[in-house]
């Protein structure tokens with residue numbers, strides 16, 4: 001027997017402007033299509049059955065990555081490949097380059113978007129953890145203007161975000177602070193696969209070079225049931241600590257204790273907890289090496 005996977009009947013409109021997209025999105029059962037790498041497969045499996053798709057691929061005004069004052073601004077339509085190529089993103093947040101190197105494969109990265117990744121709200125999405133670690137803000141646009149939502153409050157749960165009818169994600173803003181280093185560490189079963197577990201760290205060090213102190217810590221986890229992709233207890237522990245093997249190992253242990261992985265085809269629960277402890281410590285080590293040394297482009301970076 002021959003099976004076909006095809007989406008059910010759907011109307012399609014190509015948005016000609018953000019305002020046009022927003023007015024189309026005010027209709028019921030209407031979804032944005034960006035890269036389509038998650039939505040189209042879900043439609044084929046009938047896990048999503050929108051009545052209308054609004055294609056935003058023509059909206060060049062949503063495709064940018066730039067530094068604006070002390071914020072890195074990433075348009076929702078920036079592709080994974082754009083973020084990986086962005087020198088300004090890599091300079092201030094090597095965590096995004098680390099993460100993008102291990103998101104899917106080059107074909108998916110060429111078309112999949114930053115906005116689509118966050119809005120898909122897959123519990124294994126890499127950028128959700130990276131943006132949570134960086135304490136980014138989502139800019140949600142509606143016909144009445146923009147509202148700003150911390151990325152840490154953006155996901156309501158698996159495959160669900162705070163974006164409402166008539167709205168779209170327009171931009172992600174990341175605060176840039178001096179003395180900050182960041183890194184992302186992921187274990188997958190094979191190249192291009194989703195995470196078994198992954199951890200991202202953004203560390204700010206103050207004090208002297210001889211006596212550095214952790215003055216802010218962001219820790220993101222993916223694929224392990226961390227609430228809002230955040231290792232909050234480990235972050236709280238790190239504040240005021242001396243960066244080093246001891247505090248990083250302790251933070252990893254705390255992160256492992258407080259996440260909620262489930263056993264699945266990617267591995268048993270205790271293995272995932274082990275990975276969280278180890279990957280958190282590794283990400284912290286590399287983030288610290290990159291912090292405040294101007295070496296964010298190279299220290300600890302892999303090629």
Ligand SMILES: Cc1cc2nc3c(=O)[nH]c(=O)nc-3n(C[C@H](O)[C@H](O)[C@H](O)COP(=O)(O)OP(=O)(O)OC[C@H]3O[C@@H](n4cnc5c(N)ncnc54)[C@H](O)[C@@H]3O)c2cc1C
Pocket residue numbers: 031032033034035036037038039040076077102103104105108111112113114115116117119120124125126127163167168169170192193194195
């Ligand atoms: C083979 C494969 C492997 C992958 N591996 C990984 C991986 O290892 N790690 C990882 O993190 N990701 C992985 N992905 C997912 C990848 O990151 C996709 O880019 C991402 O799922 C969705 O981006 P998209 O632009 O294709 O979104 P789409 O599929 O177009 O949309 C996804 C959802 O977001 C909504 N949406 C999109 N843009 C907006 C917007 N601006 N405003 C409001 N809603 C919006 C859509 O309506 C839809 O609900 C993989 C995907 C594939 C196909």
